[in-house]
Amino acid sequence: MQKLPELGHLHQAIESLRAENKTANESNIRESRTIRIALQQNMAELKENTNTTRAASAAAKEARKASELAVKVVKDIKALEPMNQGNTVQSYASVAARGGLAGSMHNPWN
Incomplete structure (x- = not known):
């Protein structure tokens, strides 16, 4: 019996390693969560940012189309002005758009 080494300290070392391992595993699980x-x-924020970007892009495209349409209308009006100078009756809207007062217009039907 005296020739057998003391195994108690090995048992304590193994139990200590198990406890450390368990603590490390629990810590890893918490970190993983x-x-x-x-x-x-982050995924939710990315989805929200993507949706916001898409909405902004759609609004920008719509604004660009409206701007292009406005430019086309102005070009069409300017192209027609030389043909109609002097012989067109101005509308209240066109007078107001030029900064005039609609009440100052001459209306031949009054």
Whole structure:
């Protein structure tokens, strides 16, 4: 019996390693959950940003189309002005658009 080495200290070392391993595993599980939650939040923010970007892009395209249409209307009006100078009756809207007072217009039917 005296020739057998003392195994008690080995048992304590193994139990200590098990406890450390368990603590490390629990810590890893908590960190994994924290990372998963952060990733989910980032994904939600990315989706929201993507949707916002798409909406802004659609609004910009719509504004560009409206601007192009306005430019086309102005060009069409300017192209027709030389043909109609002097012989067109001005509308209240055209007088107001030029900064005039609609009440100052001469109306031949009054």
